[in-house]
Amino acid sequence: MSSTNQTWDAIIVGGGTCGLTAATFAARRGAKVLVLEAADELGGTLLVGHGQVSAAGTKLQAQKGIHDTPEMHWEEVLRISKGTVDHDLARMAVFNAAATFDWLVDHGYDVLPFCPVASYYHEPYRAPRYYWGKDWGRSIAKVLVAEVDKEQAAGRIAVKTSMPVTGLLQQPDGAVTGVTAGTDRRFVGKSVLLSAGGYAGSPDMFREVTGIPLFAKMAYRHNVGVGYRLGVAAGGYLRGREKYLCNFGFILESDAFPSPFTGRCNTYPEDRPIAEIYVNSRGQRFIREDEPSVDMREHALMKQPDLRYWIVFDQAMFDQFPPMVVDWTKEQMIAAFANHKMFYRANSVEELAARTGIDAKGLAATISAYNRSQAGGCDVLGRTHMPRPIASAPYYAIRNQGCSVTSTVGLAVDANLRVVRRDGRPIPGLYAAGEILGAGQLQGDSFVGGMMAMPALTFGKLLGERLLAF
Ligand SMILES: Cc1cc2nc3c(=O)[nH]c(=O)nc-3n(C[C@H](O)[C@H](O)[C@H](O)COP(=O)(O)OP(=O)(O)OC[C@H]3O[C@@H](n4cnc5c(N)ncnc54)[C@H](O)[C@@H]3O)c2cc1C
Numbered sequence: 001m002s003s004t005n006q007t008w009d010a011i012i013v014g015g016g017t018c019g020l021t022a023a024t025f026a027a028r029r030g031a032k033v034l035v036l037e038a039a040d041e042l043g044g045t046l047l048v049g050h051g052q053v054s055a056a057g058t059k060l061q062a063q064k065g066i067h068d069t070p071e072m073h074w075e076e077v078l079r080i081s082k083g084t085v086d087h088d089l090a091r092m093a094v095f096n097a098a099a100t101f102d103w104l105v106d107h108g109y110d111v112l113p114f115c116p117v118a119s120y121y122h123e124p125y126r127a128p129r130y131y132w133g134k135d136w137g138r139s140i141a142k143v144l145v146a147e148v149d150k151e152q153a154a155g156r157i158a159v160k161t162s163m164p165v166t167g168l169l170q171q172p173d174g175a176v177t178g179v180t181a182g183t184d185r186r187f188v189g190k191s192v193l194l195s196a197g198g199y200a201g202s203p204d205m206f207r208e209v210t211g212i213p214l215f216a217k218m219a220y221r222h223n224v225g226v227g228y229r230l231g232v233a234a235g236g237y238l239r240g241r242e243k244y245l246c247n248f249g250f251i252l253e254s255d256a257f258p259s260p261f262t263g264r265c266n267t268y269p270e271d272r273p274i275a276e277i278y279v280n281s282r283g284q285r286f287i288r289e290d291e292p293s294v295d296m297r298e299h300a301l302m303k304q305p306d307l308r309y310w311i312v313f314d315q316a317m318f319d320q321f322p323p324m325v326v327d328w329t330k331e332q333m334i335a336a337f338a339n340h341k342m343f344y345r346a347n348s349v350e351e352l353a354a355r356t357g358i359d360a361k362g363l364a365a366t367i368s369a370y371n372r373s374q375a376g377g378c379d380v381l382g383r384t385h386m387p388r389p390i391a392s393a394p395y396y397a398i399r400n401q402g403c404s405v406t407s408t409v410g411l412a413v414d415a416n417l418r419v420v421r422r423d424g425r426p427i428p429g430l431y432a433a434g435e436i437l438g439a440g441q442l443q444g445d446s447f448v449g450g451m452m453a454m455p456a457l458t459f460g461k462l463l464g465e466r467l468l469a470f
Contacts, residue, residue, distance in 0.1 A: 093442060
């Protein structure tokens with residue numbers, strides 16, 4: 001094992017969203033910082049993710065004449081999550097988000113001109129406080145890497161890429177005093193921050209901690225839960241399994257899970273009035289398809305077998321209504337029905353059931369019942385928009401898979417982001433922030449727009465500015 005005599009003030013495990021921010025602010029506080037990164041580049045999930053962030057009371061909102069406050073944002077986090085967030089952590093994220101956002105903008109974050117907006121695919125906020133850049137997450141990564149580069153040039157930060165952290169150095173009293181990394185390196189530090197992201201790059205760990213398969217291959221591939229294992233081995237524990245929520249579905253390439261993503265159907269009634277019906281593998285409808293709440297639709301899908309449903313329609317609907325897959329043309333749809341595994345076309349309802357694997361009796365009964373409701377104008381599930389019956393062959397179905405591309409479960413920390421034992425005692429010298437805290441702490445059992453990337457950045461800033469002890 002090779003080591004140097006140097007004692008770092010802060011060792012940052014993972015140079016992504018949270019880690020780069022923490023490193024920058026700690027360096028500005030005068031710390032000697034070491035960033036250890038498993039990948040051969042910095043940026044983490046921001047290199048693959050949307051990087052949509054939410055913040056209230058920002059300078060940009062003020063310039064645009066938008067009245068918004070952290071209190072209003074906080075009330076909405078509670079409303080959307082139905083109070084299921086960790087109140088201490090989520091409040092700290094919300095009340096410090098504007099300062100983080102303003103700092104990003106002041107340092108070159110290229111927010112798109114139409115931002116902020118109130119929503120994008122998730123349950124809408126009531127005020128526009130949702131932002132992103134022209135290169136999605138990379139717009140943020142560019143700012144963070146540039147700031148770290150400056151601190152590196154000034155000799156306050158050292159970065160080692162392709163240097164995966166493998167273990168923690170711990171004293172007999174439990175205090176963490178450094179890490180092991182790579183094949184045989186040891187680094188000693190006064191505080192260690194676990195900011196190595198989530199576990200959604202590891203199908204095995206995903207299933208182990210949530211009990212649900214990792215359906216979609218979209219997470220950053222280096223985020224395989226190592227930080228969790230280190231935190232638990234040091235005495236910490238995981239929480240939030242019960243908060244798992246799937247989104248309302250992606251079209252995946254295949255059943256070889258985790259599968260790459262093909263696209264998503266436009267299931268947003270405010271955006272594309274819904275003509276079709278949604279059925280589960282029993283052929284049953286499970287939600288009024290024009291239900292306005294994304295969160296209600298997602299929670300309804302959570303109760304369906306394999307978190308899966310098919311959007312079913314007929315030729316007349318296909319001809320009359322806009323293409324259902326977001327950003328696709330009708331020609332692309334036709335091609336998909338000819339050669340994509342998740343797109344089905346059949347001359348009869350029975351044949352459609354056989355092709356999709358949906359229960360044939362259930363599907364036939366559901367379509368008949370829906371057609372009667374449509375004719376009578378009264379739907380048993382309360383749907384109001386029913387422009388056509390499903391009655392003209394050929395019949396079509398598109399399979400949608402509910403999934404999550406982030407990590408619900410997280411390492412338990414206290415209000416100062418110190419990793420804690422089950423009895424609540426912090427492990428001296430060990431901190432955690434970012435996705436490793438689990439989506440369940442910051443969003444509860446809902447998807448609350450921007451409440452992953454923004455808290456990762458904000459907690460990184462707070463750790464660097466004041467929480468990390470050195
Ligand atoms: C496709 C996608 C879209 C998303 N879109 C949004 C969105 O629009 N809004 C939002 O709020 N959230 C979004 N998220 C989630 C959000 O981006 C992440 O939760 C957040 O960026 C995670 O930040 P982090 O610092 O915890 O992890 P990361 O930014 O991933 O950084 C972790 C770093 O640790 C490194 N690492 C891993 N293991 C080790 C190890 N053993 N040693 C050293 N380094 C290690 C990784 O290589 C990585 O660089 C999205 C996620 C995905 C996958």
